[in-house]
Amino acid sequence: MTDGTNAGAAAPNADTHLEAPSAPLERFVRLCVPLTGFSAFDLHGTGMAPLYLDTTRRELGEGHLENFLSRWEQAQAEGKGPAELPPTEREIARALVYLWYTGAWPRIAPAVHAELRRDRPNGESMASATSYPEGLVWRAFGGHPGGAKPPGFGTWSYPPPTLPTEAEIAESITQSAATATRPYDPTAYGALANLLDEESVPPHLLPGACVTRSVPPSAVPCAAPPPETGSGSPAKDVSER
Amino acid sequence: MTVNTTGSAVDGRHFDVIIVGSGWAGSLLARHLGRQNWRVLVLEAGNGGTDTWEGFQDTVRTFSAAVVKASNAAYRTSAAAPFPDVLDLRSTGPSSYTTSGHFEQTGPFPYAGDYLRALGGTGMHWFGAVPRMFPEDFATRTNFGYGADWPVTAMDLERHVREAELLIGTAGDGAEQHRLGVVADPEYQYPMEEIPPSYLDARFHRLLDGRSVTDKIAESAYTLQVYGLPQARNSTPNPAWDDGSGNPYRPRGAVGMPNFGERCVGNASCTPICPVQAKSHPLRLQQDFTDSVRLATRCVVSRVLPGRGGTVRGVEFREYGDPATPSSRPYTVEADIVVLAAHSIENAVLLLASGMANSSGNVGRHLMDHPTLLAWAEMPANDPVGAFRGPGHTSGLECFRTGQGRRKRAPFRIEISNWGWGWSTGAPLSSVARMLGLGGDANGEVRHGGYFGPKLRRDLGQQVNRQIQLQIAMEQHAERNNRVTIDPARYRDGMGNPRPIIHYDLDHRVKDGLYAAREVSKAIFKLLNATDHTNLGVQDDGSHPLGYFTHTPGGDLPPQDLGYRGPGHAAGTHIMGTRKSTSVVDADQRTHDHPNLYAVGCGSMPSIGTSNPTLTMAALALRSAERIHRDLAELHQPVTVATSHLAGKRAAE
Structure with missing residues (x-):
């Protein structure tokens, strides 16, 4: 919905829209990072960022969306958190997080629904059939979405994974932001590959020839018999990794 | 074919x-x-x-x-061959409900199942x-x-x-x-080995086996023991199974796709659908x-x-x-x-x-x-169990199903849910909304506070991984x-065929059973050192859950908020x-x-x-x-x- 009264609010940023086609999306994702607690890398990685921007635009209208984004940008500049936003923006921030966490646009507080004068019913709806498996809530507890991305037979018998602390999450977001600005550098990967040259992995830790598919991985012989005990430190190093 | x-x-x-x-x-x-x-x-x-x-x-x-x-x-949904849905029912007050869809309902309580x-x-x-x-x-x-x-x-x-x-x-x-006590032959072999029990089941085994719980309604003490659940779900073929042909059992997988779905891979969505058809x-x-x-x-x-x-x-x-x-x-x-x-x-x-x-x-x-009472709780912070993993439930507590207690109240089976508070509250989606403070208060105004960012992610993850739920199914007699x-x-219906009109009620045996089940769930949560979050009464927004009632079996037992869900075992x-x-x-x-x-x-x-x-x-x-x-x-x-x-x-x- 394009709301005539809010068209002016969108205009000042028209220049940034023109700078690069992906700029509004970059901005949307960047502003969602502190709301969701997931890095821009993670958010882009869901593959849902363009859909969610569209969904939010459709649910709120271009004007209200722009209003929200600029206010949230301003609040951040003032060192405020999302909980300190004015009520309407706070509820929109919650709806956005809900969208990222579940793949669905939620039913929002009726007061905000009325204030925004939305042209659609205030109900919960899945952004798309593909958005549900990309919900971040499943990742938040180290799980997987019910009915998608199954972890394999018997995995449920194991203890749940240890979750990162709040500080670790914040740290990973900062790190991700730092690396994300760096352009793709193939030599960086080349350098990494150099760390593991052919000699550094002893043959007895590599699998031998797998003759047929009927041979289970556990039965595939090693490329070489294991060395005598205490034969050399490189092998030990690698196995400890 | x-x-x-x-x-x-x-x-x-x-x-x-x-x-x-x-x-x-x-x-x-x-x-x-x-x-x-x-x-x-x-x-x-x-x-x-x-x-x-x-x-x-x-x-x-x-x-x-x-x-x-x-x-x-x-x-x-189908207009030609319509069928009921659990979402057809809505609570409209402490003991009233409305229904839309395939069923007409005239009873004091809703028949809450579907097909x-x-x-x-x-x-x-x-x-x-x-x-x-x-x-x-x-x-x-x-x-x-x-x-x-x-x-x-x-x-x-x-x-x-x-x-x-x-x-x-x-x-x-x-x-x-x-x-x-349900299989007479001590040597009986199922075609497949049991579905591996969940980590949660293992915790229950550890914390509950051999412990005693008193059921005041049945006036009897029961010794808890966790048992695995036989399931129609593909697992490891049982080498001891023998049909006399000498051939091993081969699990049957998906239709229309050979060699697929021959093991449960833990999609954790058995109902409504197993995507690999291992169910x-x-x-x-x-x-x-x-x-x-x-x-x-x-x-x-x-x-x-x-x-x-x-x-x-x-x-x-x-x-x-x-x-x-x-x-x-x-x-x-x-x-x-x-x-x-x-x-x-x-x-x-x-x-x-x-x-x-x-x-x-x-x-x-x-x-x-099988009117089913849901009771949900949170495990202690140092004992996360990892909810929403594996088949919906893989073990249960069976001791309340049999014996002379049945003379006093309906017998019940306690399912240990592997899917957190999914059935009771709609978790984990509802957990996200609750932690954010989304959706407004009872007056529709925006809530204060709420968690965002790393704190939201951390607290949500911690909370969901500690969610446990008991699904306690009553026998209802004819x-x-x-x-x-x-x-x-x-x-x-649209085609002109008559629609079912259902008159459904719970008698005192079932209500007494639900009461006993709620008491037992409290005792179990105590043994698990878990914090009980069950709320079967008035909700935050002032509404009453579907199937709500208060009941006392008599004597000096205080009235209690109770409720049930319908698993649709019509x-x-x-x-x-x-x-x-x-x-x-x-x-x-x-x-x-x-x-x-x-x-x-x-x-x-x-x-x-x-x-x-x-x-x-x-x-x-x-x-x-x-x-x-x-x-x-x-x-x-x-x-x-x-x-x-x-x-x-x-x-x-």
Whole structure:
């Protein structure tokens, strides 16, 4: 919905829209990072960022969306958190997080629904059939979405994974932001590959020839018999990794 | 290989058997009779297509797109063959509700279950729990003074239960089930090894086994013991299983995709849908149909046609082209034997609409479910269990299901849910909303505070991983006034067929059972050192949950907020018995009134104990298949017709 009264609010940023086609999306994702607690890398990685921007635009209208984004940008500049936003923006921030966490646009507080004068019913709806498996809530507890991305037979018998602390999450977001600005550098990967040259992995830790598919991985012989005990430190190093 | 046909192609034709419904019961019967070369026609009211890879993927996408992953979430609604949905019901106050959709409801409490009209029936969205019934469950009247006795015993059904466990494809621990007391043979082997128990089950084992809980209603102490659940879910083939052929058991996977789905991979969405089809469903059996079986979908049977001398002649049905519109054409088809296998509630509607099999007045009566109390709690911070992993539940606490406590209150089975607070609160989606403070307060105003960013992610993850839930299913015994009726003058579906009108209530035994279950859940949470978050009373927004009531069993026990959910284990609408005056079908599920009309399914069960009823239903279907084969064999021997029991019965009438 394009709301005539809010068209002016969108205009000042028209220049940034023109700078690069992906700029509004970059901005949307960047502003969602502190709301969701997931890095821009993670958010882009869901593959849902363009859909969610569209969904939010459709649910709120271009004007209200722009209003929200600029206010949230301003609040951040003032060192405020999302909980300190004015009520309407706070509820929109919650709806956005809900969208990222579940793949669905939620039913929002009726007061905000009325204030925004939305042209659609205030109900919960899945952004798309593909958005549900990309919900971040499943990742938040180290799980997987019910009915998608199954972890394999018997995995449920194991203890749940240890979750990162709040500080670790914040740290990973900062790190991700730092690396994300760096352009793709193939030599960086080349350098990494150099760390593991052919000699550094002893043959007895590599699998031998797998003759047929009927041979289970556990039965595939090693490329070489294991060395005598205490034969050399490189092998030990690698196995400890 | 399933041979599909259409309604128009079979119009006016004659078959040996017509089976109405392609769910577990119908598919087992059709498979069995087809292998004996009887010409069988299966008429399915619902939509097909899921027997292909693409068609099945379409249902997976429908499930993904659904906001609420309720049991019918993977299937589109149908105007031509409508079916109920758990989301049809809404609470409107402390003891009132409204319903929309397929059911009319007139009772003080809602019948809160659903079913599915589609190829494979409700067997497409079932969970796949296949516990056996206890021998004592078959005679509650004799043993405990309530309910109705079966005309058969657990021993009578044993052979067919085994066959059903094989055909459905069951994973379980035979020795453990023997210790539990439901399997007589200590050496019994299921075709597959038990589904690995969850980590949560292991915690329960550790913290609960051997501990004692007092049930004040039953006035008895119970020693807790966690048992694994036999499931119709693909697991490791059991090397000790032996059918005499010398061949190992090979799990059966997806239809339309060979070598796929032969193990459960932990999608954790058994109900509504297992995306890899490691959960067994009736389409597997339909793959085995011989050429003499014909199957037509989108054919809604509206009436059983009467024949001469108390027999039935065939059925009248309407075939539609588009599930979204009820426009359809009427056809008739005839058969020597008609089998209704359309779900207990639809069977009752069909019999009532046809004016058949009801000389006892018991068609539609004795409707039962397993009213299920949910109790949910949070494990301590240092003991996360990892919710939403694996099949919905893999173990349970069984001690409250049997014994003299049944004289005082309904017995119950405690399912240990692996899916956190999913059923009770809609977690983890609701957990996100709650932690954010989303959706406004009771006045619709924006809430204060709320968590965002790393704190939200961290706290949410911690909280969800500690969610535990007990699903405590009551036995509900047969009562005449819990019933399905029709009123064609007022309530019809789009195609003109009568809709079910349901009158449902909970009696004091069930209420006492729910009370006891709530007390037991509190004691269990205490033993687990878990924080009880169960709220069955007024919710944050001032509303009351569906099925809410307060109850005290009397004495000095204080009243308590209680509630229940309906798992949709509908049973008892045409119960079996030896006497024509009090039951609808005999021990082979043949109607007392019509020698060649069978009504099969959970509707025939006079009691359902605390076991999910599919396995017992499947065993009954196999029993009926043998009887129908005998009937048909006699019918097709003209020389001996005069002495056959069918003809004899006809002559007597």
